Amino acid sequence: MELRWLEDFIALARTQHFSRAAEQQNVTQPTFSRRIKLLEEEMGTTLINRQTLPLSLTPAGEEFLGLCHDVTQRVAEGRRRLAHLAEQQDGHIRLAAPQSLLVHFVPHWLGQWPLPSPVTPYLRATGWLADDYFRALAREECDMVLCYWPRTPCGAEPDTEGFVSYSLGQERLIPVSLPEADGRPRFALEGAARLPLIAYHPRGLIDAAIRAHLARLGETPDFSILNESIQSGNIRELVALGYGIGWLPERAVRQALTAGTLVPAGGERWQVPLEIRLYRRADDTHSALDAFWESLLPTTPA
Numbered sequence: 108m109e110l111r112w113l114e115d116f117i118a119l120a121r122t123q124h125f126s127r128a129a130e131q132q133n134v135t136q137p138t139f140s141r142r143i144k145l146l147e148e149e150m151g152t153t154l155i156n157r158q159t160l161p162l163s164l165t166p167a168g169e170e171f172l173g174l175c176h177d178v179t180q181r182v183a184e185g186r187r188r189l190a191h192l193a194e195q196q197d198g199h200i201r202l203a204a205p206q207s208l209l210v211h212f213v214p215h216w217l218g219q220w221p222l223p224s225p226v227t228p229y230l231r232a233t234g235w236l237a238d239d240y241f242r243a244l245a246r247e248e249c250d251m252v253l254c255y256w257p258r259t260p261c262g263a264e265p266d267t268e269g270f271v272s273y274s275l276g277q278e279r280l281i282p283v284s285l286p287e288a289d290g291r292p293r294f295a296l297e298g299a300a301r302l303p304l305i306a307y308h309p310r311g312l313i314d315a316a317i318r319a320h321l322a323r324l325g326e327t328p329d330f331s332i333l334n335e336s337i338q339s340g341n342i343r344e345l346v347a348l349g350y351g352i353g354w355l356p357e358r359a360v361r362q363a364l365t366a367g368t369l370v371p372a373g374g375e376r377w378q379v380p381l382e383i384r385l386y387r388r389a390d391d392t393h394s395a396l397d398a399f400w401e402s403l404l405p406t407t408p409a
Contacts, residue, residue: 110182112146113175115139116154120172123161187248198395200225203232203240204253207339211358212383213253216275220402225395226251234337237312241265244388250396251387255313255356258380259323263315272386273403280317280354280379282372283346283364294352296328296373303351304330305342313339317354320379343369354379 111132118128119139129139147154154168164172204213209228217224229249232240240252255278257264284292294302307314314335321327333351336342342353343360352372363369371377385403387396 108146108149110179112142112149113179115142116146116168116172117175117179119143119155119162120164120168123163125162184246187246198225199227200251200393200396200399201229201249202226202251202253203229203235203243203249205235205255205338206233207356207359208253208255208383209233210340211356212276220399225399236308236310236337237263238265238310241267241270241386244270244386247388250391250393251385253383253385255316256382256384257312257316257319258382259316259319261312261315261319263312265312267386269389270386271389272384273400274382275385275403276383278381278383279357280313280381281357281360281364282352282354282377283360283369284352284372285347285349286367286370290367290370292352292370292372293349294372296352296377299328301329301331303333305345305351305353306330306332306335307339307342307354308335308337311337313354316381317379324376356381 115128115132118131119125122128122131125140125143126136129136132139134142143155150167150171152167153165154171156163156165156168202213209230213228217226232243232249232252235243237254240249240254243249244252253275258277282296284294287293296302307317331351334342334345339355339359343355343363345351346353346355347363347369360369364371387400
């Protein structure tokens with residue numbers, strides 16, 4: 108029995124259609140059908156009820172589907188762990204971080220260390236929420252997590268038990284707007300009753316930090332949320348097109364503010380203070396990671 112047969116069966120159970128499942132598995136339908144038939148012969152029972160539309164699983168097929176999920180997940184986890192071991196032996200350190208930090212912070216930060224750097228950005232992480240980073244760190248999908256962290260508690264911080272961290276710097280979220288011809292913000296926070304907002308994902312830590320900061324200010328405008336995004340780059344694009352205001356990391360908008368293509372939508376009191384923190388597992392014995400972490404000692408522990 109081949110692992111791809113189990114993956115074929117999962118695809119068929121999901122799509123309930125031989126042609127669509129074959130397309131997902133990048134094989135022709137005759138080849139796909141033959142592999143499903145071989146799987147049934149190997150298991151000694153009928154797994155697919157071919158008399159229903161859409162296709163359905165027999166009771167044996169339902170039972171077998173759970174086994175398929177379990178086996179494929181275990182194999183995938185095994186592959187990740189083996190890849191991790193190989194990277195450890197090569198001295199690689201996988202760093203997960205949001206896109207804005209990868210673009211506007213990581214290159215300068217890593218440029219301070221001798222080349223070649225052992226740190227490799229883990230690019231799958233750019234679309235994750237804060238909780239996703241720490242789950243991936245716990246599952247050993249990455250070795251370090253670099254993230255924004257509210258300097259004032261907002262009640263949505265992930266559980267960091269079992270992790271250690273360093274503070275690598277400070278950041279501010281600045282509310283910005285497209286300017287009018289006279290340089291004033293098209294959308295200004297002071298005195299406004301209602302404003303269009305290009306917001307962060309409502310389950311994200313950044314959104315919670317902004318909401319907590321606004322709550323501490325007291326009276327603020329009502330916001331009409333036009334769009335929600337995980338990545339600040341998407342927010343910046345919509346703000347730059349004049350659709351509304353958005354809070355963006357200062358590093359990400361510094362050049363635009365200097366050039367005047369974006370302007371602050373409010374004064375300093377509207378800015379949300381953040382920290383840039385680096386996390387790792389407390390029990391990780393990765394020798395290259397230990398050496399890199401030791402090199403951070405001149406920075407301030409979080």
